[in-house]
Amino acid sequence: MGLFQGKVAVVSGGSRGIGRAIVLMLAREGCSVAFNYVHNTAKAEALVSEVQGLGVECVASQVDVCDFDAVKKWIDESKARLGGLDIVVNNAGVIRDKNLLMMPPEDWHTVINTNLNGMFHVSRASIFHLLKQRRGHIVNISSISGSIGLVGQTNYSASKGGMNAFTKALAKECAPYGVRVNAVAPGFIETDMLEGIDEASREAVLKGIPLGRIGKADDVAGVVRFLLSEESAYILGQIIQVDGGLAIR
Ligand code: NDP
Numbered sequence: 001m002g003l004f005q006g007k008v009a010v011v012s013g014g015s016r017g018i019g020r021a022i023v024l025m026l027a028r029e030g031c032s033v034a035f036n037y038v039h040n041t042a043k044a045e046a047l048v049s050e051v052q053g054l055g056v057e058c059v060a061s062q063v064d065v066c067d068f069d070a071v072k073k074w075i076d077e078s079k080a081r082l083g084g085l086d087i088v089v090n091n092a093g094v095i096r097d098k099n100l101l102m103m104p105p106e107d108w109h110t111v112i113n114t115n116l117n118g119m120f121h122v123s124r125a126s127i128f129h130l131l132k133q134r135r136g137h138i139v140n141i142s143s144i145s146g147s148i149g150l151v152g153q154t155n156y157s158a159s160k161g162g163m164n165a166f167t168k169a170l171a172k173e174c175a176p177y178g179v180r181v182n183a184v185a186p187g188f189i190e191t192d193m194l195e196g197i198d199e200a201s202r203e204a205v206l207k208g209i210p211l212g213r214i215g216k217a218d219d220v221a222g223v224v225r226f227l228l229s230e231e232s233a234y235i236l237g238q239i240i241q242v243d244g245g246l247a248i249r
Pocket of ligand 1: 064194
């Protein structure tokens with residue numbers, strides 16, 4: 001019997017990378033999953049087949065997290081189709097790295113709209129249901145960039161710093177209703193997001209990681225599982241770093 005047998009989860013940005021690893025982790029634990037994506041229909045459909053092969057219900061929807069009406073419809077339909085909602089994972093995110101001096105306003109707005117406003121949209125569309133049933137979880141996928149700040153990422157750091165503050169405030173709002181809110185802040189994780197990094201920068205990054213390796217998407221998914229489980233029942237409003245020690249303070 002899986003850890004989340006009979007539960008229902010929604011995961012934003014589930015088609016690739018960390019989101020995909022979280023969808024598979026949930027499915028292996030018996031949880032039905034609805035996830036969204038924006039571009040990669042082929043990857044989304046392949047993941048749905050893989051999850052269904054595990055004997056678990058899975059639905060993928062092409063929904064932009066930046067569009068609140070579309071997100072609301074997606075959450076309502078997922079809830080109806082899968083028979084409830086217990087777990088919300090805000091994972092969809094993008095980078096548009098540039099020093100501020102060279103940053104066009106559209107790169108600022110794209111990152112804030114996707115990472116920060118997207119999280120608000122998905123959480124806002126789900127929260128009434130979670131509070132009303134007096135149980136459930138929200139886990140936000142943040143970044144160490146949100147707490148330490150990284151060069152070239154003023155937009156991304158601001159979005160993730162906002163996500164961290166949102167996590168703490170919402171955790172306090174929801175705790176009296178039995179709903180726990182926490183976040184995971186990955187360091188460097190091997191996904192498409194790191195594709196643009198050249199070999200020299202990768203070497204420099206590796207030098208700063210005490211554990212001496214880039215993380216795997218499953219390193220993040222494992223901590224999400226812990227935060228959703230009863231083993232973390234007394235953890236609330238925390239931003240758990242999963243970074244091989246990169247941002248130890
Ligand atoms: P990827 O680029 O590999 O995947 C991003 C996912 O988000 C895809 O499924 C993508 O869908 C989806 N997505 C992007 N924009 C939207 C949107 N507007 N609406 C709906 N879905 C969207 O990223 P990662 O897996 O690396 O990152 C996942 C999360 O982890 C992000 O929040 C990121 O900031 C965070 N993170 C990642 C780190 C890393 O080193 N990789 C480090 C720290 C944090 P589609 O396939 O259709 O494009």
